[in-house]
Amino acid sequence: MSSTHLTISDLRCQPGSQELFDGLSISVSGGETIELRGPNGCGKSTLLRIMAGLQQPDSGDVTRYVEPLGYLGHKFGLASILTVQENLRWTSTLNGAKFDTARAQDLLETFELRTATNKLIQELSTGQKRRCSFVCLLIGEYKLWLMDEPFSSLDNQGEELVRELIQEHCGKGGSAVIASHSTSPLAHAALVELGIN
Amino acid sequence: MSSTHLTISDLRCQPGSQELFDGLSISVSGGETIELRGPNGCGKSTLLRIMAGLQQPDSGDVTRYVEPLGYLGHKFGLASILTVQENLRWTSTLNGAKFDTARAQDLLETFELRTATNKLIQELSTGQKRRCSFVCLLIGEYKLWLMDEPFSSLDNQGEELVRELIQEHCGKGGSAVIASHSTSPLAHAALVELGIN
Amino acid sequence: MRYWALYRRELLIEFRSGVESLIPIIFFLLVVGTFVFTLRSFTAGDNRVIVSVIWITTLFTSLLSLDKLFKRDHADGTLAVAVLHSDAITATVVTKLVAHWSVTGIPITVLGPAVGLLAGMHIDHASMLGFTLLIGTPTITMLGALVTALLVGLGRGGELLTVLVLPLYIPILLFGISVCHLHIDSASYTSELFWCFALLTGSTTAIPLALGPILKLSQDS
Amino acid sequence: MRYWALYRRELLIEFRSGVESLIPIIFFLLVVGTFVFTLRSFTAGDNRVIVSVIWITTLFTSLLSLDKLFKRDHADGTLAVAVLHSDAITATVVTKLVAHWSVTGIPITVLGPAVGLLAGMHIDHASMLGFTLLIGTPTITMLGALVTALLVGLGRGGELLTVLVLPLYIPILLFGISVCHLHIDSASYTSELFWCFALLTGSTTAIPLALGPILKLSQDS
Amino acid sequence: MNFIPTWLRRLASPQHFFGDIKLWIAWLYVLGTIGFLVGSVWGLAFVPPERYQGDSFRILFVHAPIAHLVQVIYISIAIAGVVHLVWKLKMADIYMSAAAPIGCWLTVLALVSGMIWGAPTWGTAWVWDARTVSTLILFFLFFGLIVLRRVIPNPTRAAAALSILAIVGTINIFIIKFSVVWFKTLHQPASIELFGDIAIAPVFLAPLFINIASTYVLAAGFILANMRYLVAVRNVSMTWNQEWVQGRKQ
Numbered sequence A, B: 001m002s003s004t005h006l007t008i009s010d011l012r013c014q015p016g017s018q019e020l021f022d023g024l025s026i027s028v029s030g031g032e033t034i035e036l037r038g039p040n041g042c043g044k045s046t047l048l049r050i051m052a053g054l055q056q057p058d059s060g061d062v063t064r065y066v067e068p069l070g071y072l073g074h075k076f077g078l079a080s081i082l083t084v085q086e087n088l089r090w091t092s093t094l095n096g097a098k099f100d101t102a103r104a105q106d107l108l109e110t111f112e113l114r115t116a117t118n119k120l121i122q123e124l125s126t127g128q129k130r131r132c133s134f135v136c137l138l139i140g141e142y143k144l145w146l147m148d149e150p151f152s153s154l155d156n157q158g159e160e161l162v163r164e165l166i167q168e169h170c171g172k173g174g175s176a177v178i179a180s181h182s183t184s185p186l187a188h189a190a191l192v193e194l195g196i197n
Numbered sequence C, D: 001m002r003y004w005a006l007y008r009r010e011l012l013i014e015f016r017s018g019v020e021s022l023i024p025i026i027f028f029l030l031v032v033g034t035f036v037f038t039l040r041s042f043t044a045g046d047n048r049v050i051v052s053v054i055w056i057t058t059l060f061t062s063l064l065s066l067d068k069l070f071k072r073d074h075a076d077g078t079l080a081v082a083v084l085h086s087d088a089i090t091a092t093v094v095t096k097l098v099a100h101w102s103v104t105g106i107p108i109t110v111l112g113p114a115v116g117l118l119a120g121m122h123i124d125h126a127s128m129l130g131f132t133l134l135i136g137t138p139t140i141t142m143l144g145a146l147v148t149a150l151l152v153g154l155g156r157g158g159e160l161l162t163v164l165v166l167p168l169y170i171p172i173l174l175f176g177i178s179v180c181h182l183h184i185d186s187a188s189y190t191s192e193l194f195w196c197f198a199l200l201t202g203s204t205t206a207i208p209l210a211l212g213p214i215l216k217l218s219q220d221s
Numbered sequence E: 001m002n003f004i005p006t007w008l009r010r011l012a013s014p015q016h017f018f019g020d021i022k023l024w025i026a027w028l029y030v031l032g033t034i035g036f037l038v039g040s041v042w043g044l045a046f047v048p049p050e051r052y053q054g055d056s057f058r059i060l061f062v063h064a065p066i067a068h069l070v071q072v073i074y075i076s077i078a079i080a081g082v083v084h085l086v087w088k089l090k091m092a093d094i095y096m097s098a099a100a101p102i103g104c105w106l107t108v109l110a111l112v113s114g115m116i117w118g119a120p121t122w123g124t125a126w127v128w129d130a131r132t133v134s135t136l137i138l139f140f141l142f143f144g145l146i147v148l149r150r151v152i153p154n155p156t157r158a159a160a161a162l163s164i165l166a167i168v169g170t171i172n173i174f175i176i177k178f179s180v181v182w183f184k185t186l187h188q189p190a191s192i193e194l195f196g197d198i199a200i201a202p203v204f205l206a207p208l209f210i211n212i213a214s215t216y217v218l219a220a221g222f223i224l225a226n227m228r229y230l231v232a233v234r235n236v237s238m239t240w241n242q243e244w245v246q247g248r249k250q
């Protein structure tokens, strides 16, 4: 039962003088992992922001069948003067769900953030912030994940963990679109190569 | 003639309740490449900032024999509403050097930023910004490079390029301290493993 | 429930470091003080000047704190997350506005008349001042938030905000001050008060709904 | 040479987007306008009120634009780079201050008396107003920059800045206004003018040198 | 720094400070309270009413000492600021942090007592003159110090920022005070000067002096107690104060 999560058809986008996409069409269905690849400046981040609806294309249709989306950009989406726990609580509030303390503790344990539960975000290292944003993503129970360079500033153990999580998520009917420069592609991922026109 | 560029002796640092370093001593000499490794939150970025003098340790001595240092942190150090060229010009002003247009063009060519010369920094992609900050580093002609995750958000070709540059820089008597999560260590680098105490 | 939880988050951010929540209040006192002090030789005993000064300072206090209404959230990316939850965005925005009003509007509504009394206003006139501030401050918050939302992410300071929003503030400023002045002069002020209410109703109903889409649009680089 | 190049960079940033450089000026006019308009019935013909209003507005204009003096540079990391070039940091700071003064202090020094003339001030009194603003605005820039530097990177808005810096502004405000008032009253103002100069000299010599170390310290999270 | 006696140098170490100062605080509290009670009862009950103001002048015995004390506290903070910037003394930093809130509260007291006094004598609780304004500014400066300490998370940076603000603020207070000469004031000028005539009748003088002295002593007690608390909290990782800090938190 692989339902469609998002379709993009005939996308055209030209920020500034140089054209990024012209007639790009992509469809993301449940269970799918899509990895965007391409050199610096080819438009991966732009495409992800368009998918999320944070940026408007010049023309073309973007249809989102699941809402809300989980988006992980270059900014972590964590309030820096709140603690880790308070940020997690906020995510579940946004989703209208009750905050499940036990699950949150479990996830923090998995990401080795247990000791940081009551630290302010601004006191965390970059990698720890990124880990925390993954915990938020998991707490949010989003169907479709849009991730911009999710492995950057994670250590090897963290990267491994995230790879497994993505695989697990897509195995359970979720989907993920990932922009990455990592040398080893994700398991089961469909590669989309973007180039500079 | 490998002169000493920087020494740290008996460093102690404890931001918050948890101790990061206790009695750490490092010395960096010309020609040396040092790679800091360790899990997220072990204190790599903190150590680099202390080396640069952007952060004060709780105790211990930091002596810098070369000044100014080239520091590349998580922020790119580029004025976002100036163009690439204007930023490069600023770097050479700070160093009291005359701006060498030809060399700048060469470097931009190497980093495939030639077409972006007159773009504003805020119009560049993350990887392009990082590339531009490398060009600044090279224009500044610093002896000692301190780099915090320099490979993040670079594509494979860019990463290769930077690796070569670091090797070349240290070959010519410069030195570099690099924090990285990359799976393959730098050539000739002395690894310093930091751990969580 | 969700509203309450979101409101709590905003207050948490506001009050994280204790004294900070007093800053708008101290700011208000400081600015009123500076004004009254510098203008003291001309205003002695004229309550109408005090009213004007308090109203103008209220505008500034509100402006300065509005500047950061969405800024922090934009900088750390939480605004983008909020915007993507399109069913919760109105709740987010409303709680933000209410929280802002709670920490600036309410204290000013209380302090304004208190300062007036200290400066020798009659208790009747001071209460009227308090009443107009009570209807005026939400309007000020709403209009300011609207313009702030348009400017999110442009990296501009309070100056641009002021230049854009001050013209919008003129009506509520005029009506608010007029009601008090007319009351002091024992003249009729019904139509001015009516306009104050009209502005209040208009802004509090329309603006919270408009803010969600505006903020989403503002994400576009 | 280096000073000139750095100064050009600051102006470039200031003027990159055209109209924006006019914002402080528009702000100034708008606020003076609002005041004069709201206070009009009490001030008719009294030039001393105009002087006070213009001086206070000058303070606020300066405050609002000071807020972003180091903010942008800190956000994009160029401040850290500048701080690491310890032999160039004083030059960087000085050019920043001069640039800030060029786009706020100078226009206000010119506009202040012009507005005064428009409001019916005698040309003599207006020139004296201009003169005090000329000595006063650099002092204001210096003191404001000092406090702004202490707050770099804390993510606080102009409110906190105002609360910290307004008490420091009181002397220059008092003396500046006194000189003008005494001049209007045809009284002697030498000692007040002396204090204005003393404040100018003190702040312009000490503060630029102190800012480098302070900014370096402010990098520490 | 050989000229500093050993017992004082001992106090520069947090651990010794924490231990030694406890007894001092107790003594200061006792002395100050007794002195203040004696002075106030004397002033309120045994001194004849004043010629012009009747009984309302009796608030003098609270107002004048405190209004005086807060200025001394502020200047002492600025001196600690200089000490901290020059010698990097940790204790100077602790002193600034400990004294600022006390100074702030006492300034509120000075303002309120002045206003209570002003209501009957001046006919208004507040006038704008150099004396009152400089006291008001003092309040804002104290408040600024407290806020600055709170908003800067990093202690090294906070201490330096505090020192600088305190030093610049002192210059301000001086300027405002000197400007008394030029601005007409309703508030009376200083009537007790170190080298000059004393314009207060001797009957009022004795209780006034007792109160001035005891407010000094009491404030010293408050500040030292606050310092002791900060010393303990800032060295949580040490062993000698674990128990005490834990006890405080419950």
Ligand code: HEM
Pocket (backbone or CB within 6 Å): E060, E063, E064, E067, E068, E071, E110, E111, E112, E113, E114, E115, E117, E118, E119, E121, E122, E125, E126, E131, E132, E133, E135, E136, E187, E188, E189, E190, E191, E192
């Ligand atoms: C809010 C209003 C007031 C404030 C802020 C204020 C402030 C001050 C200050 C700063 C001092 C100087 C203390 C020193 O340096 O030794 C002082 C002293 C004094 N004040 Fe006030 N005051 C206020 C109201 C009053 C009133 C209404 C009176 C009585 C009419 C009064 C009578 C005195 C006296 C007698 C002294 C002692 C003078 C001396 O020995 O120096 N004050 N006050």
Ligand SMILES: Nc1ncnc2c1ncn2[C@@H]1O[C@H](COP(=O)(O)OP(=O)(O)OP(=O)(O)O)[C@@H](O)[C@H]1O
Pocket (backbone or CB within 6 Å): A122, A123, A124, A125, A126, A127, A128, A153, A155, B015, B016, B017, B020, B038, B039, B040, B041, B042, B043, B044, B045, B046, B047, D221, E153
């Ligand atoms: N102000 C602070 N208060 C408390 N803890 C802090 C503070 N600043 C940093 N830390 C802690 O210091 C540790 C080191 O942070 P740092 O950024 O140096 O790590 P890092 O090695 O660079 O990690 P990463 O690989 O994630 O970038 C982290 O565990 C962080 O939680």
Ligand SMILES: Nc1ncnc2c1ncn2[C@@H]1O[C@H](COP(=O)(O)OP(=O)(O)OP(=O)(O)O)[C@@H](O)[C@H]1O
Pocket (backbone or CB within 6 Å): A015, A016, A017, A020, A038, A039, A040, A041, A042, A043, A044, A045, A046, A047, B122, B123, B124, B125, B126, B127, B128, B153, B155, C221
């Ligand atoms: N406002 C703009 N004006 C002009 N060009 C722009 C603007 N915004 C983006 N671009 C251009 O669009 C291109 C795509 O940027 P994007 O951030 O999507 O790249 P990316 O694939 O994510 O690169 P990276 O791997 O470096 O992150 C870049 O070449 C950039 O210069």
Ligand SMILES: [Mg+2]
Pocket (backbone or CB within 6 Å): A044, A045, A046, A148, B125, B126, B127
């Ligand atoms: Mg990208």
Ligand SMILES: [Mg+2]
Pocket (backbone or CB within 6 Å): A125, A126, A127, B044, B045, B046, B148
């Ligand atoms: Mg790091």
